Amino acid sequence: MKRVGVAVVDGTSLFELGTPCAVFGTPRPEVHDPWYEFVVCADPTARVGGGWLQVNGSGVAPLDALVELDTVIVPPLDDPYAPAPPALIALLREAHRNGARIASICVGAFTLAEAGLLDGLRATTHWLHAQRLARAYPAVNVLADVLYVDNGQTLTSAGKAAGLDLCLHMLRTDLGSAAANAVARRLIAPPHRQGGQAQYIETPVPAAEGHSLGALLDWVRANLDQPITVAALAERFHVSPRHLARLFHAATGTTPLRWLHLERIHQAQRLLEDTDASLEQIAARVGMGTAATLRRHFTRTIGTTPSGYRDAFRAAPPTRFRESA
Template identity: 60%
Template sequence: MASVALAVIDGMPLFELAAPCTIFGIDRPDLVDPWYEFTVCAPPGVRVGGWLQAVTPHGLDELVAADTVIVPACSDVTEPPPADLVEAVRAAHEAGARVASICTGAFVLAAAGLLDGRRATTHWMHTGLLAERYPRVQVDPGVLYVDEGSVLTSAGKAAGIDLCLHLVRTDHGGAVANALARRLVVPPHRSGGQAQFIAAPVPADDGPALADLLAWALEHLDQPLTVTDLARRVHMSTRNLGRHFTAATGTTPLQWLLTQRMHRAQELLESTDESVDQVAARVGMGSAATLRRHFNRVVGVPPDTYRRTFRPASAPAPVRPAGRR
């Protein structure tokens, strides 16, 4: 059973604590059994959210025993992070823990030296300060979260949920992460590279039309959809659709389609016995060669490798047609 420890100190905001508690701290035997061993680590008498006392027998020194350590937002980024928290996080990482921060928790990771030479992010309001205070950190101000392997950082509040679901996806695969997201009534996957702040939102009267379009497109991923097809569906020019689409999602229609096709391919590779050719047809990629090329670029491994890694151990091996590789 993988262990997750949440580092808590005085003044931390409630939301950033609630997300990891909800995602990692509730057993879900119908999804994965066992789930995570979850521990809250805090100094005695800590209060969060300005009024709620965190009562736990586990001190910050116990972070070193966890497989994953999550550091929520700091209470005040104008002050240096508490030395005992910084030292505990550094010790945990040196012991082999995966360390993830939510919002301004990135300042703790930076103070511990974990972000030196690494790409990282935090809430867009504080990225400038993070870059100024820690010049060795490669601060990316526009993304939802950054995965650097053993060190992960995320933007504010809701992006912390995205990061936690990303950790679940990494540990247990897309099908489990998507099922959990449905229970939380949140989007099943927002990629880390999606924009965290949209300065020019879509006008309210365009919202329902685009929402319906996204839902329709998800139901027709097996078809060779084009931007023209999408624009025609909502009675827009392709240029107008592109402008509204980017404002609403932070990405282009074609990039969004590709991302959704890859997510669907991941689910099918995990949950079905279909061959790579069949999966390619189901996600509108045309051929196994095309799927392999895009899948390897987006996900980082070939479809067959992904299936071997994330397919449940109890599932039968997929049956491939003769002559297929």
């Protein structure tokens, strides 16, 4: 049983507090049994969401219970630059020494940095505050343009929606992609966005001759086993390759070829996790031709081999998992 808790002090943001409660704090026996043991660890006088909610201690664990958990989640404060209470800093350091996985949402990264838990590591926060985090904590390698960063024991995420992405990522790491997908469907959220995806998109996707780019992306996902070129996509969308590239950058922050490559890799991840298909079969199904090609691109993108990835996700299979419609 994974013991997960969220740290609440005076000034904690209400929205980001609700995110881990929704993902980890709602029992879901239809998805996985047993579920997480979830606890809110709070200062009993804490005011949350600018004073909208007063923690009264009823059904809430004391703040120092953080040191007994397997995973500690640190939401931001309403004032992004308010110093975290020294007691919380000390407890986070102790929890880290005890081996807890510690994750922050949005500018909660400042609290982890103040505790020294990000020194020498990559980290992210909301893009509006990334430069300040880098200046205040030069020992931290701040990535201003990603959704979340997983260093293993310490994890950081960007703004509000990215906090949900990070929680689903941790759920996926713990219980597998099927469980994470099931919870994401219940929350009406994307089941999996890679941490390296761009945080900020300047403009919405413009319409082109009455078609939606979303329909084109869905078509690509359904036909990954086929040869797909930018020219063919542009012809299907009835625009020039150059205009298609502009639409893709506006929608995804990357190029059509890069997006297609990542979709092939994501599908390979799902097949490695959920099927016994061989590497040759997976390579054919995701449009990479041969196992050697899949192995090369997968290792370059994910940082591990397909076989290593499959072994990692199957080392501890979920207990009594079942997925409902």
